[in-house]
Every structure is written in structure tokens, then in C-alpha cells.
Amino acid sequence: MPEELERLGIDYAFQGEADDIAPGLFEEIANGLPGGTWGPAFFKGFQTFDSGFRKSWVGHDKFLTRTRFSKQTPTLEEIPEIRKPSMKSLVEVMRGCGIGCDFCEVTLRPLRYYPYEKIMKEVQVNARQGGFTNVWFHTDEVFAYQHGRNFEPNTDALTGLFKAIMSVRGVSQMNPTHGRISIPAAYPDLMRELSEIGRAGPSNWVGVQVGIETGSDRLAKLHMPNKALPLKIGPDGPWQDIVRRGVYVMNKYYWRPAFTVQVGQAGETPEDNWETVALINRLSNSVLDDGRAFEFTVTPMQNVPLGMMKSRAFRSGLLDESQLAVYYASYRHLAKVAARDAARDSSGSILSRYGTSALIAIGGRAMLEAVSAVCRRGGLDVEKAARYGLGGVGQAPTPKTTRVPEGDG
Numbered sequence: 235m236p237e238e239l240e241r242l243g244i245d246y247a248f249q250g251e252a253d254d255i256a257p258g259l260f261e262e263i264a265n266g267l268p269g270g271t272w273g274p275a276f277f278k279g280f281q282t283f284d285s286g287f288r289k290s291w292v293g294h295d296k297f298l299t300r301t302r303f304s305k306q307t308p309t310l311e312e313i314p315e316i317r318k319p320s321m322k323s324l325v326e327v328m329r330g331c332g333i334g335c336d337f338c339e340v341t342l343r344p345l346r347y348y349p350y351e352k353i354m355k356e357v358q359v360n361a362r363q364g365g366f367t368n369v370w371f372h373t374d375e376v377f378a379y380q381h382g383r384n385f386e387p388n389t390d391a392l393t394g395l396f397k398a399i400m401s402v403r404g405v406s407q408m409n410p411t412h413g414r415i416s417i418p419a420a421y422p423d424l425m426r427e428l429s430e431i432g433r434a435g436p437s438n439w440v441g442v443q444v445g446i447e448t449g450s451d452r453l454a455k456l457h458m459p460n461k462a463l464p465l466k467i468g469p470d471g472p473w474q475d476i477v478r479r480g481v482y483v484m485n486k487y488y489w490r491p492a493f494t495v496q497v498g499q500a501g502e503t504p505e506d507n508w509e510t511v512a513l514i515n516r517l518s519n520s521v522l523d524d525g526r527a528f529e530f531t532v533t534p535m536q537n538v539p540l541g542m543m544k545s546r547a548f549r550s551g552l553l554d555e556s557q558l559a560v561y562y563a564s565y566r567h568l569a570k571v572a573a574r575d576a577a578r579d580s581s582g583s584i585l586s587r588y589g590t591s592a593l594i595a596i597g598g599r600a601m602l603e604a605v606s607a608v609c610r611r612g613g614l615d616v617e618k619a620a621r622y623g624l625g626g627v628g629q630a631p632t633p634k635t636t637r638v639p640e641g642d643g
């Protein structure tokens with residue numbers, strides 16, 4: 235959306251990783267592009283991708299990126315360490331991913347794993363200078379850190395990473411930013427161990443964003459066949475079962491996933507979206523062995539790959555009935571979580587806790603009413619969306635049980 239850059243008075247947006255070339259970039263801009271002592275090292279425009287991940291360079295006055303034949307990313311050694319505390323105590327532990335989901339540019343970046351020493355130095359800066367006790371460590375797929383064959387998790391590397399972070403003086407909490415659901419589903423013992431190292435517990439939940447994207451086996455296999463690795467969708471159960479097992483293990487060891495789901499994926503049908511509605515409703519009505527409700531949030535998103543967003547006008551467009559149903563099911567669950575957890579998780583005196591939790595619950599209900607009104611106007615039967623996947627006439631059958639059986643994974 236280059237017109238936004240214009241409106242905000244921004245001269246150039248740089249696209250890509252800039253750690254190794256930032257000084258040359260500023261020098262060129264200061265000297266008037268193109269030129270500078272580094273020569274015309276930058277392309278005036280942006281890189282974009284077609285549906286087959288083929289890259290092309292598109293000229294544009296508001297963007298700068300690396301030229302076609304130059305090095306595209308910094309090496310590990312060229313990525314400098316932070317000198318001052320970072321926002322929210324965020325430190326990187328790796329770049330790239332490699333799983334290969336077809337809507338994600340991260341997967342195209344070369345994999346670089348930061349050594350423990352580098353990570354610990356940055357955590358120390360945040361803890362000592364910033365006074366942070368919590369560490370957000372950024373990765374687009376934490377369980378891929380130094381992964382093994384077939385994206386099997388590297389237990390030693392992961393436990394070593396968690397131990398290194400928690401060993402920094404002053405740190406009492408840690409959260410990875412992103413991770414896949416299949417690893418908790420398949421490796422409960424690893425999750426127990428990581429939780430112990432991270433001191434997770436009823437008053438110290440580990441939050442992590444998890445892209446489950448869909449409830450449809452067909453779409454999952456089409457767009458993200460490797461996201462379930464080392465499990466396989468089909469032989470190891472439907473995608474929905476893998477997700478349910480993953481949530482069970484995460485919650486059991488006090489990890490709270492923040493899910494994202496997508497609508498508008500290429501080749502999507504209304505049936506695929508209704509499968510996503512069914513998944514959300516089923517998870518929302520599932521409990522652990524001790525009766526605790528599944529803890530998760532879910533955020534619906536419209537599928538707009540970043541590369542495509544830069545190369546065409548972005549229009550939010552109108553959601554069809556099945557897409558509205560995904561939004562409705564997501565917000566319905568969020569309102570339920572707000573009402574359920576607000577009292578438990580708010581702090582202060584009884585009076586302020588009562589006030590805070592009432593406000594959050596009312597806010598959740600108001601949000602759901604607003605979403606319901608939009609959905610009804612769009613022709614959605616919200617009662618159908620609320621029940622879908624939970625059994626009943628003309629409904630997708632409920633899976634065997636909503637209580638996930640004992641015996642992890």
C-alpha cells in the first residue's frame with residue numbers, strides 16, 4: 235500500500251533483511267539515490283512472488299530492496315547483537331523456517347540458528363539494562379530450532395536453548411513467539427521437559443502463536459503439507475485430531491496457544507470453511523482430564539500473502555457465508571474465554587477484580603454482538619455456526635469424544 239507511505243510522510247520503505255547493509259543504505263539515501271560510496275547497491279522497487287514462489291523485481295519510487303544479483307541476506311556473523319533493551323524484551327533465536335507452506339515468505343529465507351552465547355548476551359542486555367524478567371524469543375517455528383530429519387525436533391538443542399535463556403540472572407519467564415502444533419501432539423515428553431525448564435505452571439502460562447490455518451484436511455494438504463511433520467495428515471489421523479492432541483498436551487503443561495486461521499486461501503470451498511468452524515467449536519467445547527476447559531484463543535485472518543499485497547491493490551472484499559462463519563465461531567470463542575478467564579486472571583482487590591472481569595466480559599459480549607450483527611447482515615445463520623461440528627441433524631458428526639483421553643499424544 236505505497237499510498238500509505240505517502241500519506242505518512244515516509245520517504246522509502248526498505249524490504250528485506252538489512253543488518254549487514256544498513257550503513258550503506260542510509261549513506262546512499264543521504265547522498266541521493268542512486269550512488270553513494272557503495273554504488274547503486276539497491277534497487278528502487280520491491281521484490282514480489284508469484285504463486286509458484288518465483289521472485290521478480292518491480293520498480294517503484296517508494297521502495298528499496300537489494301539488487302537481483304547481490305547477496306540477499308546477512309550471514310549469522312553479520313547480524314549484530316543488541317546494545318540496548320529491545321521492545322517487550324524480544325530477542326531472535328533463528329531466522330528462516332523451511333517447512334514450505336505455500337502462503338509464507340519466511341520459508342524462502344535461509345535458515346540461521348543463533349548460538350546460545352549470542353542469545354544469552356541479548357537476554358542479559360534486556361534483563362540488566364531493561365529490568366525485564368520475561369523473555370520473548372522470536373522464531374517463526376521454535377520447534378524447528380536445529381531440527382532433525384523430517385523436521386523431527388532436536389530435543390538436546392531445544393532443551394539447551396530453553397536452559398540457556400532461563401539461566402540468565404533475573405529471568406523468570408519465557409515465551410517463544412511461534413511454533414507448530416504437531417510437535418506438542420507427537421512429543422508430549424519434550425513439552426513436559428520444556429515446561430519444567432521454563433517454570434510453566436497455573437500462574438505462569440507460556441503463550442505462543444500457532445498457525446493452524448484450517449480445519450480442512452484437503453486444504454491443509456494442499457497449502458501446508460509439511461506443517462504436520464514429522465506426522466502425516468491421514469496416516470497419523472486427520473489434521474483436526476493432530477490439532478486437538480496438540481492443544482491437549484500444550485494445555486496440560488501450561489502452554490496457551492494463540493491460533494490463527496485463514497479464509498480466502500486458493501482453492502478454498504465453503505465446505506473447507508465449515509470444517510474450520512467445526513474445529514473451533516469442538517476445541518471450544520473440549521476439556522482436559524481434570525475438567526479444565528481447553529485454553530486457547532483464535533484469530534481469523536484473510537489470506538493475503540505479503541508479496542501479493544505489495545503487488546496489487548488490497549481490497550478487504552466481502553466475506554461469503556462460510557467465511558463469515560469462521561469469523562463468527564472465532565469471536566464467539568473469544569467472548570467465551572473473556573467471560574471465563576477474566577475473573578480468574580485479573581489481579582488486585584476483590585472489588586477491582588470484580589470490576590475488571592465484568593468489564594472484560596461485557597466487552598467480549600459487545601464484540602460478539604457486533605460481529606453477530608455483521609454476520610447476520612451477510613446472510614449467516616449464526617445459530618448454525620454456533621452448533622456446527624457438535625452433532626445434530628444435518629451436521630458434521632462430533633468426533634468420538636470431546637474429552638481427550640489420558641495418555642499424551
Ligand code: SF4
Nearest residue numbers: 331334335338341374
Ligand atoms: S511453519 Fe510457519 S513459518 Fe514455517 S513455512 Fe509454515 S507458516 Fe511459514
